[in-house]
Amino acid sequence: MMKSFWLIKFLFVCLLTISQAAVSNDRVSFNQVPSLNYKDIDDILAVSVVNVGITKKRGLNARKSNWSTGTHIRYRINRTSVIEANRFLFKEVSASRLATAFPKVRESLEHVSEQIEISELPPAEQLAYWLNLYNVSMLEQLIKIYPITDLKDEISERTTFLNKKFIKHRNTRLSLNDIKYKIVLEKFKNPVVIYGFYQGNVGSPSLTSKAFTKDNVYSQLSYLAREFINSNRGLWFGEKGDIQVAEYYQGTMDVFDNEPEKFRTHLIDYARNDIRYNIRSASVITFDNANYEIAEFESQYSSFDSMQSKKINELFDRLKSWKNESYPDVAMNEHQTSSTNNVHLAEQFKRVPKELLESFKVKASKL
Numbered sequence: 001m002m003k004s005f006w007l008i009k010f011l012f013v014c015l016l017t018i019s020q021a022a023v024s025n026d027r028v029s030f031n032q033v034p035s036l037n038y039k040d041i042d043d044i045l046a047v048s049v050v051n052v053g054i055t056k057k058r059g060l061n062a063r064k065s066n067w068s069t070g071t072h073i074r075y076r077i078n079r080t081s082v083i084e085a086n087r088f089l090f091k092e093v094s095a096s097r098l099a100t101a102f103p104k105v106r107e108s109l110e111h112v113s114e115q116i117e118i119s120e121l122p123p124a125e126q127l128a129y130w131l132n133l134y135n136v137s138m139l140e141q142l143i144k145i146y147p148i149t150d151l152k153d154e155i156s157e158r159t160t161f162l163n164k165k166f167i168k169h170r171n172t173r174l175s176l177n178d179i180k181y182k183i184v185l186e187k188f189k190n191p192v193v194i195y196g197f198y199q200g201n202v203g204s205p206s207l208t209s210k211a212f213t214k215d216n217v218y219s220q221l222s223y224l225a226r227e228f229i230n231s232n233r234g235l236w237f238g239e240k241g242d243i244q245v246a247e248y249y250q251g252t253m254d255v256f257d258n259e260p261e262k263f264r265t266h267l268i269d270y271a272r273n274d275i276r277y278n279i280r281s282a283s284v285i286t287f288d289n290a291n292y293e294i295a296e297f298e299s300q301y302s303s304f305d306s307m308q309s310k311k312i313n314e315l316f317d318r319l320k321s322w323k324n325e326s327y328p329d330v331a332m333n334e335h336q337t338s339s340t341n342n343v344h345l346a347e348q349f350k351r352v353p354k355e356l357l358e359s360f361k362v363k364a365s366k367l
């Protein structure tokens with residue numbers, strides 16, 4: 001009975017969000033300066049992103065790296081990174097009608113460029129718009145290719161969906177790489193912007209459960225920078241005093257003018273006090289810290305001990321019950337809003353049991 005109750009609530013959120021995403025008239029509000037509203041993105045991310053938080057980096061004296069090179073893995077994985085990064089519920093979303101919300105939200109964002117000139121917005125508003133459009137479009141594509149769980153070929157090869165021009169901007173078509181390299185990184189020179197591009201894999205910056213806005217974009221990016229740099233997947237100290245940083249940085253070195261010392265300074269700026277000296281004194285920086293596993297829960301069972309795995313499996317049995325079952329459509333017209341009397345959906349419909357997140361954090365604290 002309880003399961004049915006939560007299933008009905010979850011399906012209602014899906015329908016409500018999908019209906020909302022199709023209505024773009026409320027996206028732009030005009031005062032003296034146009035302002036963009038991203039509440040539909042907030043609602044979607046609130047029920048699909050699990051915030052893991054900042055994990056505990058292994059001590060500097062414990063330099064033995066726990067690398068894995070399984071026969072099905074074509075690169076080395078730092079095993080201390082496997083339970084880092086916020087998680088997206090790819091399996092549950094792809095099996096529900098919430099998956100259809102992502103292309104609808106993308107289309108709504110595309111419509112904004114037909115209403116106003118994006119380049120004439122305040123810089124922070126522009127940045128928030130492009131990052132939101134990028135991440136919604138990226139999630140749309142990742143949901144399509146799921147259940148692929150090794151994303152190395154998908155996000156590192158030139159022939160992948162990253163270069164597919166499926167995003168409409170006025171009279172042109174853009175790819176995800178166009179937005180990243182030809183628009184955002186061309187216009188915004190602050191290195192912190194590189195942490196706003198979600199890639200879907202563990203070894204890249206996290207996805208937050210809140211959309212970027214003109215008011216929070218730089219604070220969110222700064223948080224993401226600190227979280228990534230202070231994680232094992234972002235930066236790892238080798239046994240010979242070298243630094244092994246995420247492969248993700250290789251594609252963003254233009255932001256640092258391809259100068260290693262500028263990059264080192266950036267790492268120091270966002271690193272914890274107790275590791276800054278080690279970054280400053282490191283003799284070599286290499287880009288061989290990688291984890292291309294998709295940032296979900298399903299593929300991480302082996303990272304937990306037997307008792308925790310049993311508990312997590314029991315919790316996942318509940319999650320697996322949320323399938324795309326038959327249910328009536330919820331009528332909604334353009335005069336209704338997504339707020340449902342301004343009650344925030346994130347608080348009411350969070351789908352991941354608290355015990356699962358706590359187990360995740362307990363395991364991370366022991367690494």
